[in-house]
Amino acid sequence: MAFGRLESRKPDAPMSEINVTPMVDVMLVLLVIFILTAPLMTSAIRLDLPQSEGGEAGASPQVLSLVVDAQSNLYLNDKPITPDALRLRLAESAKRNPHTELELRADQSVPYGRVVEAMGLAQKAGLSRIGFVAQTTPALTR
Template sequence: MAMHLPSKRGRGRRTPMAEINVTPLVDVMLVLLIIFMVTAPLMNAGVPVNLPESKAKPLEQDSKPVQVSIDTQGQIFIDSDPVTEAALGARLSDIAANRRDADGRPPLVLMRGDQAINYGKVMSVLGELNRAGLNRVQLVSNPAGKK
């Protein structure tokens, strides 16, 4: 790091400092990096759903799947956007037509249903998924013993 000594050149005026101190910038960036590293895993699911338990092992995924969720009140969400039952078929058809995986197939759909909802509600959403052509559906559950 260089030091500026006063000079006699400017007739009493100081010369402007031409250095930028990057230490505070690096400190702020490291703090932000730590904050993002801690909060990123917490932003996984957008809709709070009380999932049932299962002893099945997790499946590997290639690309980002579409999440269809049904909460305790029976409200349907695609990713984290609420959707009415009337608009569900059109939204799913749009997803099937416009989103493709790397291999050209329609995207994987993760179905998340609260354990307190009616089974008929889940079946009607699964029927809409099938009608839209989204046949790669996985049902999401919590591992056994974890809540």
């Protein structure tokens, strides 16, 4: 090393590998967001469903969802509906496909008579396949 002169060395070669760590981090964050939000998107109407020990219902090709919330309001496929309009829509569905299944979700605080009225509307319209939706309780350990 000479006086006043700096040591010269070769410059580093450019890096040829792609750094995928930031991309993986972003993808994992998106995955966590989707995992957390997916259960919230199943139904927009908040209900306190009664619990039962039955199993999960199988999927049916033609299904209508009828909800009776805690204030006894009716919703068909998550859209508010009046009893008269419900009667017409159910009759129309029964005419198109008599094997259409009606999933009846009712808050456990709804009076039994209101649930029976909703069932009667469906049966008068010609729908005989009515399924009741309830939350399952965890199995009791013995």
